[in-house]
Amino acid sequence: MAAQTASLKLDGKEYALPVMVGTEGEKAIDTRKLRAESGYICFDQGYGNTGSCESTVTYLDGDNGVLRHRGYPIEQLAAHSDFVETSYLIIYGELPTAKQRKAFGQLLRKNAAIETQMQRIFEGYPDDAPPMAMLSSIVASLAAHYPELAANNFEKDLQHFDLAAAMAIAKIRTIGAMIYRYQHGLPYVHPKDIPFCENFLHMMFSEPYKDYVAEPEVARALNLLLLLHVDHEQNCSTSTVRMVGSSAANLFTSLSAGISALSGPLHGGANTAVMQMLQAIHDEGDDGTRFIEAAKSGNKNNRLMGFGHAVYRNFDPRAKIIGDACEKVLAKLGIDDPLLAIARNLEQAALKDDYFLSRKLYPNVDFYSGIIMRALGIPVNMFTVIFAIGRTPGWIANWREVASQPKGRIYRPRQIYTGPVARDYVPIEKR
Numbered sequence: 548m549a550a551q552t553a554s555l556k557l558d559g560k561e562y563a564l565p566v567m568v569g570t571e572g573e574k575a576i577d578t579r580k581l582r583a584e585s586g587y588i589c590f591d592q593g594y595g596n597t598g599s600c601e602s603t604v605t606y607l608d609g610d611n612g613v614l615r616h617r618g619y620p621i622e623q624l625a626a627h628s629d630f631v632e633t634s635y636l637i638i639y640g641e642l643p644t645a646k647q648r649k650a651f652g653q654l655l656r657k658n659a660a661i662e663t664q665m666q667r668i669f670e671g672y673p674d675d676a677p678p679m680a681m682l683s684s685i686v687a688s689l690a691a692h693y694p695e696l697a698a699n700n701f702e703k704d705l706q707h708f709d710l711a712a713a714m715a716i717a718k719i720r721t722i723g724a725m726i727y728r729y730q731h732g733l734p735y736v737h738p739k740d741i742p743f744c745e746n747f748l749h750m751m752f753s754e755p756y757k758d759y760v761a762e763p764e765v766a767r768a769l770n771l772l773l774l775l776h777v778d779h780e781q782n783c784s785t786s787t788v789r790m791v792g793s794s795a796a797n798l799f800t801s802l803s804a805g806i807s808a809l810s811g812p813l814h815g816g817a818n819t820a821v822m823q824m825l826q827a828i829h830d831e832g833d834d835g836t837r838f839i840e841a842a843k844s845g846n847k848n849n850r851l852m853g854f855g856h857a858v859y860r861n862f863d864p865r866a867k868i869i870g871d872a873c874e875k876v877l878a879k880l881g882i883d884d885p886l887l888a889i890a891r892n893l894e895q896a897a898l899k900d901d902y903f904l905s906r907k908l909y910p911n912v913d914f915y916s917g918i919i920m921r922a923l924g925i926p927v928n929m930f931t932v933i934f935a936i937g938r939t940p941g942w943i944a945n946w947r948e949v950a951s952q953p954k955g956r957i958y959r960p961r962q963i964y965t966g967p968v969a970r971d972y973v974p975i976e977k978r
């Protein structure tokens with residue numbers, strides 16, 4: 548693998564470090580043996596410049612706004628594919644043939660329902676419980692309900708992988724809809740034999756004796772939203788799934804950990820924070836001008852949510868697609884949302900402002916996704932759940948990579964200890 552080496556001089560000794568090059572030319576210095584040979588570790592708080600794995604799933608070039616899944620540009624997938632097909636691609640590495648696509652769709656439909664015993668879990672939660680807290684714990688319980696698919700043994704769990712993956716995708720979507728119904732005191736609606744997104748909307752919004760039938764534009768908009776969230780390289784939740792999975796934890800347990808990681812406002816929770824921000828600006832009668840000024844204070848509590856990204860230093864290609872789709876969806880549904888005008892004002896102002904330009908802060912995927920979800924009738928506290936439904940295939944593909952690596956090792960980073968040096972215990976009466 549190492550055609551080239553890097554050399555490092557430390558304490559008068561020289562170390563040759565292998566250089567790795569990915570298929571898109573990404574370069575890395577392999578420091579795995581450095582500690583054993585020199586006693587030094589690499590320090591990289593938050594792993595911002597650390598390659599934690601080799602992966603064939605997603606290529607992301609944050610400097611140039613490039614995102615490709617299994618080689619296919621996100622723009623092409625958004626224009627021509629749908630969520631279920633892209634999920635197959637992400638998980639299995641190739642676009643499905645017509646036969647594979649049909650079989651995958653059928654497996655999802657067959658495994659969409661939540662059994663009665665599992666439904667009882669919901670009753671243990673207050674009806675105002677945060678949806679992401681409910682989702683992560685209910686998904687963790689899949690391992691308890693289907694122990695035959697969750698052996699905590701890579702070999703055994705991979706034997707049942709197709710079923711476990713389909714269950715996870717279909718059931719997380721159903722659980723999401725059930726959380727909404729539970730919180731609104733509405734009876735659960737069972738999944739039907741209809742396409743994935745239509746089925747979700749049916750389970751969310753059907754009324755007694757009146758099935759909700761999604762308008763094609765509505766189902767298409769949800770499809771696009773889920774597709775745009777399907778995977779995003781080694782972000783916080785995906786790395787969490789890999790980390791938990793690396794201990795040989797089963798797929799469901801690892802996904803539950805990913806959902807927990809996603810719930811934070813700096814990650815998946817940002818779409819909720821964007822809507823709260825836009826609503827607050829609207830309620831205060833601001834057009835965004837005052838808020839932009841406050842956002843430049845450097846105070847973390849005043850950040851322009853939906854702006855900036857840990858890896859995109861140019862534009863987020865998903866934000867472009869979603870920003871365009873947002874206008875079209877609202878126009879088709881005949882919705883005139885004042886929050887869209889505020890978002891456009893904020894974007895235009897920020898893109899002319901040196902504070903944002905010099906820090907390379909551009910809209911990210913969450914900036915417009917909330918406005919679309921609101922147009923579809925999805926309440927703000929469910930936004931991150933929708934993100935989780937979309938991200939599930941990416942987490943699954945990453946878990947599978949971890950489980951399939953015969954020479955993979957448990958994730959176990961090091962640290963630089965900065966606490967007190969060794970000292971003797973003092974009995975309580977002498978303190």
Ligand code: CMC
Binds near residue numbers: 853
């Ligand atoms: N509004 C105002 N200032 C900002 C913002 C923002 N949204 N984001 C970063 N900055 C400033 C920050 O204060 C710092 O300024 P200075 O150099 O003067 O100290 C500079 O820009 C660099 O910030 P940083 O915190 O080092 O950037 P980061 O790469 O660590 O953080 C981020 C990335 C996404 C956490 C951050 O941009 C942020 O908090 N954005 C708002 C939350 C958000 O929209 N998150 C969704 C991310 S996309 C969804 C996903 O993939 O998970």
